[in-house]
Amino acid sequence: MSWTRQDFPDTFLFGAATSAYQIEGHAFGGAGPTHWDSFAATPGNVVRAEHGARACDHYHRWQEDLDLLAGLGVDVYRFSTSWARVLPEGTGTPNAEGLDFYDRLVDGMLERGLKPAATLYHWELPQALADKGGWRNADMPDWFADFTEVVMRRIGDRVWSAAPINEPWCVGFLSHFLGAHAPGLRDIRATARAMHHVLVSHGRSIEVMRGLGLGNLGGVFNMEWANPVDDSPEAARATATYDAYYNRFFLEGIFTGSYPEQALEGLGPHLPQGWQDDFATIGQPLDWVGVNYYTRKNIAPAPGPWPALAEIDGPLPKTQMGWEIYPDGLYRFLKRVSDMVPDLPIFITENGMANDDVLSEGVVKDPERLAYIDGHLDACRRAIAEGVRLEGYFIWSLLDNYEWALGYEKRFGLIHVDFETLQRTPKASYHALAQRLR
Template sequence: MPFQRSDFPAGFVFGVATSSYQIEGHGFGGAGPTHWDSFAATPGNVVRAEHGARACDHYHRWEEDLDLIAGLGADVYRFSTSWARVLPEGTGQANAEGLDFYDRLVDGMLARGIKPAATLYHWELPQALADKGGWRNADMPDWFADYTHTVMSRIGDRLWSAAPINEPWCVGWLSHFDGVHAPGLRDIRATARAMHHVLVSHGRAIEVMRGLGMTNLGAVCNFEWSEPASDTPEDVAAATRYDAIYNRFFLGGLFKGEYPPEVLEGLGPHLPDGWQEDFATIRAPIDWLGVNYYTRKLIRHADGPWPNYAEAPTRLPLTQMGWEIYPEGLRDFLIRNAAEYSGDLPIHVTENGMANPDTPQMPDAARIAYLDGHLRAVQDAIATGAPVAGYYVWSLMDNYEWSLGYEKRFGLVHVDFDSLARTPKASYHALARWWRA
């Protein structure tokens, strides 16, 4: 990779990201059951019914994994805490083993000179709360606020940054409308309420963390660049609708106190009574915006009920996930989000990476090229004045890729899921040479 740190602004940070359920091993340390455990145990939901009970066993191997991050020369480690590990029933008595684990983990980062960047929720909802309706339940913001207080009262004083919820679109839409993630629903009313309650919960968590004296708090949303498959009015309208649901709904709530009309057309009748009054909470001030970006989608009109869109095929190269490689979308989001929503707030690319069916012996050239192209897109956005302040690779290591099991390998570090041996890939060594230069 032909970059140097000096090619980026002073103070720009580089890092790697993971999430708790995908690497820790949820069967260890007194963690309670999650809706992902139930989802994975249901035939047909997950490839080979694979689950996160052992995952990468980060729970026991965390020191080795932090050493890999330090060896990479990363500034920041973006990790997540598990709600069900901390509060096995979702509320009530905390699990001392869970809090102790995150205590050790944060101290381990600081001892290695790594900035801890925590995310409170990365999709593994305690089953006890899922039984009460989960994100559909109007009590979720209160439950989430209590969880936030429990975790951050323990580790918040040592965090470099924190964000409440990873990728609200996945929590709300992918899980309740598309049915691809837990709880696996296909219900428009559940979707509307989940998407709204996720944002209210975000705002409540920000309030709690501010009350604890924490700073450098942000929001992490995922984005897919959307373009019409043709210039017909129907395809243009479909792509605009997709963009509104995927990209503009959550930013609209966070920064403008409004939802796009294209989304309200479908979800509006199903939102909870008085939903407009919640924007005062949703708009709790944040210090930075996180952008997770992987791909673009070409969208065409589809007959049938709202939202009337479908994905069209592309001719561009694809990753192992079947996702189009389109670095220009990252550049365009960094520019657009600053211009239309976040203004001068620092933007961090909190996830970017590719899945590839690699082995330790492979040259890993595809991932290196992917990272190179997207880092150039970041530079292009900065050159236009976008206030980009950080870039984190997804992911440190191969891990549990949710409904796709252990097949899709996003890691800079190869994991043998039988022996759990970690082997840095060529992309790891390429980044290490650059980040440590």
Template structure:
């Protein structure tokens, strides 16, 4: 690494992130069925129809994983809780095995000096709620508030931070308009409802957790840098619209009590009834905002219905999931979120990392491209901090190679290599480089 801990502001926190369904092993401990289980069981949705039944077996092996986090000198572990593990039917009777598991998890983090950063929802919706319309149904906000009360009633006294929902764009657009994630819909009305209801659920959960006395509450949004594919006004308009539904929609709802006008040109006929009345709840005060950033997209106009644009291949080096590597975008978003929306709230880079083709040879994984990626993006974080942006931490995705959703187990984002047959963990060169850089 081309930095040490001392190159960042005093108190700057370093961490690694994971999510429940991607690592735990969902077939253990009384967890209920999720819409990812049924999505993966449908031919054509996921590579080799792979699912999260076993994943990394973190459910049983978390002490080993936390020992690796501590040995790498991380400060924070960003994890998520599984709604279907805690309340298998989505509402009603909690699963005590699931609550006990997260109890053990948080205690094990604290024993190793790790700050637990909880995300309540990272995409594993209980099928009983999916059967009722899932994120299309306004009732999901109340159900999510109930889940927040139950899980934080157990661990909320010991977590360092909590955020309701990871990456609302993925929950809304990617899953209901593009159809790439569960529930796999391609419907503009479903998308408009889901994107509004995910923010309503966020506000409901924030209100519920504040009432319980849970501290340090935030929101985590994902961002992609949208660049015009050429110099035409049409390409500029197309890129602006992409930026609207990807980057501006959720922040505008959270901090301005409105949605972008260009996005509403497409969404307005399809929004839920009385959606304008929900912004007081959506805009609950926050203590911090998290940014997930990976890539940029080149956008060009095309014929067809709204949004009438397409992605085109870019010239920059790409990761194993074909995402362009554009570190400057991270600096852009840290600066832009600070100046346009959050106005001084602490910011955290809650996810950033790369998928690469990592081979284990003689017990070693030489993932120099990942080291280069992390260096380049952390350079941009340092630059933003030096310019006065209140960025207080950086959490890399991910600790472990894991279940990468529709990609199955092919795409490796981890600092630690996973053999998915033996479940053997092998720290990669990037893990060891970070451990040295973060030594105190």
């Protein structure tokens, strides 16, 4: 690797990230059913019909995992809370075991000198709310506000930062238009409403946390650089459409109080009545912006209705996910976000790669992951040198985990997990990063 901690500003924070359903083991501790449990139980949705009932059993092994995190030498642990663990029915009486778990977890971070960075929602919607339409339901912002109050009244006094919803594009578009995540819909009207209600819920959650006296609140957005496959006007238009509904819709909704015209061409007729009146709530002031970045997509025009585009396989080296490795896209997004909100600090809240890692004689060699991280940290340093207020970089992920519809075979972790024995084995990347972060 070509960097050390000293190559970044003194206040720059390094971290690692996970999410609740992907590691905890949802069958434990009184958690209620989620739409992910139902999605995984439906044939054809998830590789080998795998689910998160046990996952990495972080629910019982959290102390071991926090020790490994502390041993890595990072400053921040970005974790998420499970709505269905805290409120098994989505509303109503909280689950004391669930709140106690997050209490212990946050205290455990503080005891190890780690800054707790909480994300309230990382995709496991309580089934009881999914039964009422989930993110399509106009009551979602109120339900989400109530969940925010319950969990942050308990742990908010000790978290270093908080964000309402991880990757709103995945919650809205991937899950309701492409059908690749729970609830597995392919419905443009459901998509438009889910995307809008996600943003209103984000704003209501920020309002609640401000009301509780909390600070250091942000939003976490996933971004994919959109690259036209050729120089034709048709490819440029398709690329602009992709960029509009993937990258710009959520950022501009929060920071400019509007949605991009290229997104409204398809989604506009399906948005709920009076949607234009919600931007005061959506645009609640934030203290930082989180960028989740992994790859780019090569976009071509395609026949058919909006969005009338196709993703084309590209020429660059790829991760185990089949995603092109393109660090320059991260640099470009850092510049774009900085231009949009020059007064706000930016954190890279997720960046990492899935790799076909193999445990052999107690060792996992993953030089590809180190090269990936190295390339993206080079992009970070380039942006910082040009005046971008980038203040932290959090690796996805601490542990190999449940990769949603792809089950357990895509390994993103710095730590190898044997999903039969649950044995943790730090990979070569973990050891190399620990040396660099001293």
